[in-house]
Amino acid sequence: MIPEQNKLAYALHQKLVQICIDFAKENSIFNLDCVSFQVDNLQESVKYGEWHPCTDSYCNLYKYNLEKEDTELISASY
DSSP, rough: OOGGGGGGHHHHHHHHHHHHHHHHHHHHOTOOEEEEEEEEEEHHHHHHTEEEEOOEEEEEEEEEEETTTTEEEEEEEO
């Protein structure tokens, strides 16, 4: 059972994971191991109902490199 204070985060988490899965399948990215995403100052974009210039974010896509035993950047957006 999810504690009441975590239900909003859980709901968003579920959507974001499914979006990553769907995106990888739609774009045939079969080596995708990790997605790193951050967004801040959302309140302005929420107020305008769309991504507003004052909202900063990044999204990085990584694959696991067996030889280096580490993740390797596939693509990035800032």
